[in-house]
Amino acid sequence: MLITVTTTHQPATDLGYLLVKHPDRVHTFGMPTGTAYVVYPEADTERCTAALLLDIDPLALSGARTRRGGSGRGGNPTPDGFTLGQYVNDRSYAASSLLSSALSTVFRSALRGNSKDRPELAATAIPLELRVPALRCRGGAELTEKLFAPLGWTVTAVPIPLDPSRPDWGDSRYVDLTLTGTLRLADALNHLYVLLPVLDDAKHYWVAPDEIDKLLRAGAGWLAEHPERGLITRRYLAHRRALAGAALARLAEQRLADEPADPDSIVEAPDCGADEEAGLPATVDRQPLAALRRAAVLAALDSSGATRVLDLGCGGGALLTDLVKNRRYTEIVGTDVSSRSLTVAERRLRLDRLPPRQRERIKLWQSALTYQDDRLRGYDAAVLMEVVEHLDPPRLPALEAAVFGHARPETVVVTTPNVEYNVRYPGLAAGAFRHTDHRFEWTRAEFADWTGAVGAHYGYAVTISGVGADDPEVGSPTQLAVFTRTAPNPTPQPTDLGDAR
Template identity: 75%
Template sequence: MLLTLTTTHRPATDLGHLLVKHPERAHSFDVPVGTAHVFYPEAGEQRCTAALLLDVDPLRLAGARGRGRQPTATPESFTLGRYVNDRPYAASSLLSSALARVYRSALRGESRERPELVRSPIPLEVRVPVLRCRGGGDVAARMFTPLGWAVTATPIPLDERHPEWGDSRYVDLTLTGTLRVADALNHLYVLLPVLDDAKHYWVAPDEVDKLLRAGAGWLADHPERGMIIRRYLAHRRSLAGVALARLAEQRLADEPAVEADAVDETAGESGAGQPSLAVRRREAVLAALVASGASRVLDLGCGGGALLAALVGDRRFTEIVGTDVSTHALAVAARRLRLDRLPERQRDRIKLWQSALTYRDDRLRGYDAAVLMEVVEHVDPPRLPALEDAVFGHARPATVVVTTPNVEHNVRYEGLPAGRFRHPDHRFEWTRAEFAEWAARVGATFGYTVKISGVGDDDPEVGAPTQLAVLTRKETSR
């Protein structure tokens, strides 16, 4: 199977520096299923092409499957099919694995000789003459076009002598665009197995880390990210759920506090001298926690730690835990709290844990209260039942405080276009009736009473800007 990468950047032979493979040499690498070769069919000042040729050994491939590397039953699983199949000839997940082995430094964007060029987009053309593509050229275009590629995916006929037989499951793929080489290789590393949709090896939990690492900077905003994640992870629902949750919460943690088209909640709400909505919301949450009598508190989806800082300042809270799926967010929270400078006794009150909101975590059980402050609206609606089960069904704190925007109030924000949410990462924003219905359903399902109020100036027509619900577990109600 073959993959070529061509540039007309001048001098074009700089491609050798970016790929860390000298154009005047042929390079060979041993891989689990055979041998990968890198060579340059052309290497001139105006045009340079690097070719990656994977020579698959059917015996070694069959041996790998025999050792349990094949994840599911396929037409190749029967005895003869282990040796007679299209794997040596059609690009698939095998080529993606070889690409990671051969172009390891280039995937990371490393080049000693041309560090400045690593960061620069250059004209590129990628050609994969024979690619297994489930769904055909349309799916290939849906995968690569949003990433800045012009896509030509020509179906390969079953037999050119018999056009009436129709097309095969293979396409001749050409991609053209102006991108960084590292980005191009990471796109191919992820999307070749996605188009193949039949990984040749067992998909373990560490594949989630590989996917998110290779998809950094583009996967979160890709319109087909759901399909990409499911196919890349071989349709293992548990792993796909982890990946989606981590991706969504990383986006939340990495977003700036105020976007150009978002509502600035750090400004005074009612004129000079008035506290901002963000401050009033934290004060309302703290008041609800104090009223509940809680001393051991969870801040779920703590982000950069704004609420944690307020909790630390109140000695009624003897144990404070902040959780987030993003290690970056937890690092920001640690800096905000100055954990490295706090006295040991103070530091012992605070814990920061990496944890996904949509998965059960035994460490979170047994706490007096939990807070979901401006969190639920960042979760894709199909994942909300998983969050509800993890928080209200498994962790089951005595009190849960939830805040979320009131979408009806958005008309009062000047400069916020109609139909736009307050933050670009919001998956939804509820009306007052929708929030009340959700809270009532959760309370009935998991045994909590519900009390709802507003935070911020209460507009007689559209209500307060923030909605707040206090859910109290019935067996602890007073």
């Protein structure tokens, strides 16, 4: 079985540094089921291709299957359904979980995003083409599109005829798969590591509980948000219901930590496998509200000209990941009162894999927004995205004093739900808030009163807009305010905004 990795990033031969395999050599690795080889059929400054060839020994495969207690769904020792299936099968030719295991052994450093010689390149998205010329795919070419396209790949999956000389026989269960895109090599390899056995849907070894950790480690940063994460999880864990349920629960925890205030968390399907807002109104271009909200915040920051930014109440780091991608931000700080949320953000940002120069741009601090923290002073902009509604109203003056009075950035961007829009959510009971942790949700008039009072008190001009589809009766689902500092010093007296709450 074969897989090729091609790049046109120049000099293209830097692919050898990323894979830690020199293009001028043939690299050989002993595997439990045969021998793996890495060769470079082409290697020059403009284009470089590395090929991983796994030569399966059928007798070794049979012995490994017996020692490990079977293979395939439920550990069946004859996955192809007949007595000689462990000897007569396609495992020597079609990409499967065997190739996924070879990837993890041969390209271990590349999967982790580590490169001693080219650390900055390892952290950079580069043009890539991956090809698997023979892939057993239970679900056909359509499933490859569903799995890879949301990850940024352009997918070309050509069904392989059952017999080219007999077109009336139709297609086989195999496809010739080509993926093209601009991604980090580590991300590309982790996509393959997880999704090859998912498409094959028959692992060659017994699936134990530690497979959950392997799945979540390889799926860090993408699996929790994948629209097919339910199917991916179940197939990767060989349809073992208990393991799949545990993995999906951990993925759901990640999503809740990343987006604590998004309506998705209210109407999540029972198996945590659906990514759509079931029963909720469609958003602009069918984008999730959370994505539209982050885009609006990023646009506001861009207009402000800020380069040093605070994400206050950053949660699991959803906004931080977008900020890190933009090189204009020279210093990015995420704060949260929850150490668990900061741990999730650290994993999501993959701080341990970033080169030192990139790592120095990012700081994660544990800090409460109702206390004045000297570390937060002197920044260009601060973001409070879906944060204020999580505070009890009597504590809001402390937040105002800490952010607008003490930290006092040039720009503050605030988003919060528009309670008037809640009537458009069929899954939300009358009078209920969008999240169980919300202490209040404001109408548009209440939000305007609060922002106006805070701006006048602390010397900020305020502009208000909406995020999401603008309903003529109830407005947009999210309210956004941009505070721009106009006065050098805050007024010392506390605010009295009880009527706005």
